[in-house]
Amino acid sequence: MRFTPVGSSLDAIEYWRGLLLHHVPEGAVTYSAELLAESPIVLHISRPRKTKLGHFKRTTSRSIPEISINVDLGPERFLFTLIHEIAHWKAFDLYGRGIRPHGREWKSLFIELIRPLLQKEVFSPGIAAVIQEHLRSPKASSCSDPQLQRAFDQAEGIHRPHLDEVPYGEVFTLSNGRSFIKGPRKRTRYLCQEVKSGKRYLIPGAIHVLDHVESV
The missing domain is CATH 2.30.30 (SH3 type barrels.)
Structure with a gap:
């Protein structure tokens, strides 16, 4: 399903709050909604995908950027993936197409965006500790970090081998x-x-x- 708000920024924040209540931890709802409301964006809640958890789609000058997140993610994994993709969006807005997808510009923005969530202790202690380690060198996705993937799996009660x-x-x-x-x-x-x-x-x-x- 695809979601995008219309109207004022306050309307947009409330719109995103209503949507995110079903997908991210309660303590992250307002913060995430405010990030999404900063400028026009389409959020696509996608069917489960095997090789990616989320994606940011670059756009032409006439279209609205798109972020997609898999619908089957647990709240903490959904939040982490959302912040990952919002960092791509912000990097694209600030620096344009000439930067590397997971270059220093994206890494800096990702760390900046996720720090407040760690400070507010939105993530459970086990996941927060692994995220802190992950931030030493953020990867292209949580799928690229086995320790982070396992931490999310444990929180979601997933016990299948990797x-x-x-x-x-x-x-x-x-x-x-x-x-x-x-x-x-x-x-x-x-x-x-x-x-x-x-x-x-x-x-x-x-x-x-x-x-x-x-x-x-």
């Missing part, structure tokens, strides 16, 4: 039913061969797997 935990050379299955052989690590991803097609894909190490068996 690809990082699968031994090299074993066959694993994703939630879409596709099976792969785990290959060598490439930074935060693994070059894996699909069993059925033989094609190779880079798959995030923090992605959940349904099961894994020793390759024969």
Whole structure:
């Protein structure tokens, strides 16, 4: 579903508050609403996606920027992802298209935006501690940080193994039913061969797997 407010900035804040009450921790509702109300933005609550939790879509001069967040995220993970994408939006507004997506401009804004939430203790202690460590060098997404992914999983009661935990050379299955052989690590991803097609894909190490068996 796509959401965008109309009317005054106060109307926009109330609009976003009403929407975010269902998705982020209570202590972050007003702060997040105020960030979204600063200028026109479309928020798309997306169906679950396997390779991304959120996305910022750059726009032309005549269209409104868009942020999408997966609908199935727990409140703390949704909030973290929302701030991540708002930082992309603010970086685009301030610096234009010439910057790297996760360069120093984005990192600086992301840290600036998430600090107040840590100071207000919006995140649970276990997640807050991992976020503090994450801020030493913010990654492209929480999926790129196994420790952060596991902290969110624990808070949400998710106990499925991650690809990082699968031994090299074993066959694993994703939630879409596709099976792969785990290959060598490439930074935060693994070059894996699909069993059925033989094609190779880079798959995030923090992605959940349904099961894994020793390759024969």
